[in-house]
Amino acid sequence: MSEQRTHSPQEPQRRPRITHNRKKTRRSKAAAALLYVLFVVGLSAVLATVGWIWANDLLALNKDYTSVIVKVENDESFGEVVNDLKKNGLIEYKFLFHLYGWFSNADDKIAPGTYELNTDMDYRALVTNMSASSSTRQTIDITIPEGYTIDQTFALLEEQGVTTVEKLQDMSANWNYKFTWLKDLPLGDYHRLEGYLFPDTYTFYLGEDAKYVINKMLVNFESKMGDYMDQFTEESQYSLHDIITIASLIEKETDGEDYGTIASVIYNRLENTGAETQGYLQIDATLVYLNGGKVPTEEDKAIDSPYNTYLYKGLPAGPISNPGMKAITAALKPENTNYYYYVLNPETNKHEFTRTYAQHQALVEKYGTANEEG
Structure with a gap:
């Protein structure tokens, strides 16, 4: 007779409880989520604040009114114009105006001249009011007396702020103006236009292009000569x-x-x-x-x-x-x-x-x- 052995069922092995670690993990995740929310809210607040500050400059908001005269020279770069605007208190952030200038092709729109600008003008208005057709571009009426020499004429134009003697001499000596009656006067000496800068009262922009100033006087000469031009033949x-x-x-x-x-x-x-x-x-x-x-x-x-x-x-x-x-x-x-x-x-x-x-x-x-x- 064989001996029977009885086996008691083996109890399953219980895993150790880790309640403490789970609580710690949940707290870490909650803290991270809170920090993320705080970061997003903070960043949004910073961006909103910065955006508002930039918008104030871009749109000319909340500025004390000031009117200034800004002169743009013929050879002035866009960066130099921006520096002038900053120096005169018309803008606060040069990099932002540079960004706007790149986006709007402002460099191609700004023309040499003397302009009356003010702090009520936003970026778009500043660019528009520094264009060739701007109503804020300052003009001056100048009377060139009969008998003035070319040197006296150029000195008067410089004295009145139209342009410089140096630029006038350069454009007189070296620019080929499209008038048939000038074709026999060789380039190189600014005195070649002596006699042809018709004395009269002219309206010029301050900071005008010297080439345009001279051309305007030559056009006037041709107009005044009128029918007399026909009598000059070989x-x-x-x-x-x-x-x-x-x-x-x-x-x-x-x-x-x-x-x-x-x-x-x-x-x-x-x-x-x-x-x-x-x-x-x-x-x-x-x-x-x-x-x-x-x-x-x-x-x-x-x-x-x-x-x-x-x-x-x-x-x-x-x-x-x-x-x-x-x-x-x-x-x-x-x-x-x-x-x-x-x-x-x-x-x-x-x-x-x-x-x-x-x-x-x-x-x-x-x-x-x-x-x-x-």
Whole structure:
């Protein structure tokens, strides 16, 4: 008889409880979630604050009103413009304006000039009001007197804030303006436009492009000459350049009323080389042009220059001033006289004209050598 063995069922092995670790994990996850929420809320608050601050600058909000004059130069970069806006308190954040400028192509829209801007203008308004068509772009009316030289004209334009002498000289010497009557005047010397910058009252923008300033005066010259331009051909006795040169002499010599008579003296001397004057114009104004505007001396008569009408016969090398329409008309339609000389009467401040050198000398002795002219 075999022995029976009884086996009691084996109790399953229980796993150890880890209640404490589970609680710790739940607390860590809750803390991380809270930190994330706080981070998101904080970041949102920061971004909202920064965004609001940037929006204030972008949209020109909450700024104290200030009006300033901003000048944009021809060769000024967009970065330099931004610096000026920052310096004048028109913007707070240069990088933000740079970003807006890149997005809106502001660099292509801003034009040289002088503008009146204010802190009520947002970024878009600032760019718009620095464009070529801006109503805030400041203008000035300038009168160029008859007889001003090109140097005097350029100095006046610089003095009034239109542009600089240096830029005007550069654009006069080196820019090829599209006028057929200028084609024979070689580039390189700014004096080539002497005589053609028509004296008149002009409206210019402050900080204007020098090329535009000169072109505006040349357009005016062509307009004023009108139908007269048609008479200058290769067969003409006098070219346009000759006529403007003669007109410039008349403008500098006239007493204000004797344009046509002065013109007759010049033509008589030019065309009658067998007369006492032998083809010499002997006009003191050409010496003044050479010596920088001083009263001419005997020494000046020896200056070796094609502008010296005491040393060289005929017309000077070119105009010595920018003549007005009265002088140009006199050069085109001189009076018919037999005068070769004139002298200023100091009592009347008018010229007296004579035919011979002896008659001229008699008047010189009467009025004094300081009044000797022509």
